[in-house]
Amino acid sequence: MTNQQHKTSVTVLGLGAMGQALAGAFLGAGHPTTVWNRTPGKGDDLVARGATRTATAAEAVRASDVVVVCLYDYAVSQAVLDPLAADLSGRALVNLTSDTPERSREAAAWAAGHGIDYLDGAILVxxxxIGTADALLFHSGPRPVFERHESTLRVLGGNTVYLGEDHGLAAVYDNALLDFFWTSMSGLVHAFALAGADGVKGAELAPYMSALLSIFPEAVESTAVEVDSGVYPGEQAPLVTEAANVDHIIHASEHRGLDVGALSGIKAVLDRAIAKGHGADGWTATIEAVRGAR
Structure with a gap:
């Protein structure tokens, strides 16, 4: 009996760069792997490594016990999955497509209505x-479904985390972490542009950027405590002072012809928080303005 005969069979629907990486990880771990893509011509390397490529999504689904979906968004994934409801019934469907918690829950309701064991997921690397011990993936949905297929899913990443029964949780965590990542990356690029406008090379500023990151682990922990408690200590740096500092950066950026859209958004949030009576509180108090944006 070969090693593959001991392994759960897996189908991967969607062969973009991430889908190919997922299928490659399953193959590398010895799982019989079937692949399908909406447009032909992808997956030659996977087939050369032993994957089976099918002409139709229905054939691909029927080939495996676990079906993993990784497509552009949930509108695309549902367009692919809707005609496959009968084929998916009785199988485990793991959707690793990025989107919103609401769409995750809608997909879960659709799956439940068709007798499909459904897990929602998110890839954070x-x-x-993919396929390494450091790869972080979130999963949410029925615990028994996750536990039944946990060993298979862990092939994709050593840091595979089950978040809970609510199918939307994986997307909640995904959206929040990417919110932090992309706004931070935007600030990083803008800072390089600001210094560069005065002739400072990125490489000259970079060491000080890296040093600044040392305060973030403690800041993350303390901010979490403050947003949960609703107490925002501001003795050392009240919002009125921080708002003035942001104004200085906006003025300097405008003088150099730089885009200030993100900074103006930050200043608007600061101003709303101050107007709500949080001028003497710390930066975390801006959450009151963020929550009251609508």
Missing amino acids: PVTV
Whole structure:
């Protein structure tokens, strides 16, 4: 009996860069792997490694016990999955497509209505990290479904985390972490542009950027405590002072012809928080303005 005969069979629907990485990880771990893509011509390398490529999504689904979906968004994934409801019934469907918690829950309701064991998931690492011990993936949905297929899903990443029964949780965590990541990356790029406008090379500023990151672990922990408690200590740096500092950066950026859209958004949030009576509180008090944006 070969090693593959001991392993759960897996189908991967969607062969973009991430889908190919997922299928490659399953193959590398010895899982019989079937692949399908909406447009032909992808997956030659996977087939050369032993994957089975099918002409139709229905054939791909019927080939495996676990079906993993990784497509552009949930509108695309549902367009693919809707005609496959009968084929998916009785199988485990793991959707690793990125989207919103609401769409995750809608997909879960659709799956439940068709007798499909459904897990929602999110991938928090780039393609090159898939299949390694450091790869972080979130899953949410029925615990028995996750536990039944946990060993298979852990092939994709050593840091595979089950979040709970609510199918939307994986997307909640995904959206929140990417919110932090992309706003931070935007600030990083803008800072390089600001310094560069006065002739400072990125490489000259970079060491000080890295040093600044040392305060973030403690800041993350303290901010979490403050947003949960609703207490925002501001003795050392009240919002009125921080708002003035942001104004200085906006003025300097405008003088150099730089885009200030993100900074103006930050200043608007600060101003709303101050107007709500939080001028003497710390930066975390801006959450009151963020929550009251609508």
